[in-house]
Amino acid sequence: MKLSYQVVDLPLKHTFTIAHQSRDVQDSLIVKLEDAGFFGLGEATSNPYYGVTVQRMTDSLDSFRDVVENGKWDHPSELWELGRQHFAQDAFAQCALDMAAWDLYAKQRGQKLYEVLGLNPKDIPISNFTIGIDSVEKMVAKMKEVDWPIYKIKLGTDHDLEIVRALRKETDAKFRIDANCAWTAEQAIRNSEELAKLGVEFMEQPLPRESWEEMKEVFQHSKLPVMADESCMVESDVTKCHGLFHAINVKLVKAGGITPGLRMIQEAKNLGMKTMVGCMTESSVGISAIAHLAPLLDYVDMDGALLLAHDPAEGVVVKTDGVTFPDRAGIGAILK
Numbered sequence: 001m002k003l004s005y006q007v008v009d010l011p012l013k014h015t016f017t018i019a020h021q022s023r024d025v026q027d028s029l030i031v032k033l034e035d036a037g038f039f040g041l042g043e044a045t046s047n048p049y050y051g052v053t054v055q056r057m058t059d060s061l062d063s064f065r066d067v068v069e070n071g072k073w074d075h076p077s078e079l080w081e082l083g084r085q086h087f088a089q090d091a092f093a094q095c096a097l098d099m100a101a102w103d104l105y106a107k108q109r110g111q112k113l114y115e116v117l118g119l120n121p122k123d124i125p126i127s128n129f130t131i132g133i134d135s136v137e138k139m140v141a142k143m144k145e146v147d148w149p150i151y152k153i154k155l156g157t158d159h160d161l162e163i164v165r166a167l168r169k170e171t172d173a174k175f176r177i178d179a180n181c182a183w184t185a186e187q188a189i190r191n192s193e194e195l196a197k198l199g200v201e202f203m204e205q206p207l208p209r210e211s212w213e214e215m216k217e218v219f220q221h222s223k224l225p226v227m228a229d230e231s232c233m234v235e236s237d238v239t240k241c242h243g244l245f246h247a248i249n250v251k252l253v254k255a256g257g258i259t260p261g262l263r264m265i266q267e268a269k270n271l272g273m274k275t276m277v278g279c280m281t282e283s284s285v286g287i288s289a290i291a292h293l294a295p296l297l298d299y300v301d302m303d304g305a306l307l308l309a310h311d312p313a314e315g316v317v318v319k320t321d322g323v324t325f326p327d328r329a330g331i332g333a334i335l336k
Contacts, residue, residue: 019156019180040104043286044096057093076101098257113292156182247274279304288315
């Protein structure tokens with residue numbers, strides 16, 4: 001077993017802005033596991049909001065190298081458990097490693113990942129396409145640039161309703177909105193009334209992560225379903241979100257990879273909550289992994305590679321009517 005990695009810069013087609021950050025280039029770490037002629041790829045992007053840098057991830061992986069290369073593990077979940085304590089504060093690095101382990105595991109068995117997981121690719125929901133915060137005019141232009149059946153609209157400005165009204169005039173597509181922790185409970189409830197009239201499907205993370213008491217009020221009075229994102233980062237958050245959110249958005253990088261992501265999805269289902277897996281502007285490596293989990297989901301946000309000006313990898317192709325999987329085992333991603 002050999003562990004290696006490379007850092008890649010992912011230039012974006014447009015400046016991507018959400019309520020708490022903007023970026024033109026996304027740094028990403030691609031991890032590679034090689035064993036007996038097979039290789040697996042995994043990915044995690046850096047994120048200043050969560051204090052995650054590429055250097056931090058590589059340091060974590062280097063100090064865990066001996067366990068990866070010489071430890072006793074066969075299944076990806078066994079490697080994840082070996083790293084539970086080591087990566088307790090570095091879920092992003094563990095995600096890239098876990099994803100590579102699953103890719104390798106599936107390839108060694110000559111199967112696509114969804115086959116290993118016993119899933120049917122015909123059951124995949126359509127991905128949304130994200131419109132980042134900008135001037136109203138530029139957000140309208142971005143939407144017109146990509147004709148898509150579902151748009152996720154990033155909000156968190158002092159003119160959020162104006163943005164959605166302007167976009168609605170241009171399309172009959174389904175809307176989802178994501179405030180990325182920017183609103184108060186009063187704003188969320190008030191905005192939900194107008195957003196419901198504008199054909200919005202649900203609101204994602206309207207309040208700050210730890211606003212548990214305020215979310216009770218939003219959950220009770222919102223005219224729209226609410227989905228947790230920042231409030232549901234790791235496995236222990238799922239039960240906290242029950243009764244406060246109607247759905248959860250699992251980000252594999254925040255959770256620590258596919259292994260805990262699968263458990264979070266199942267726990268949410270057991271609690272009667274809807275599920276989504278979202279991306280963090282990954283290349284086709286990370287997006288391909290998400291696609292293989294999509295048959296489990298009610299919603300999916302895997303447009304990351306579509307937002308890039310240059311993708312260093314190729315894998316699944318996300319389209320307006322679904323996903324095309326390459327005829328390759330594992331997650332199906334390769335570096336160009």
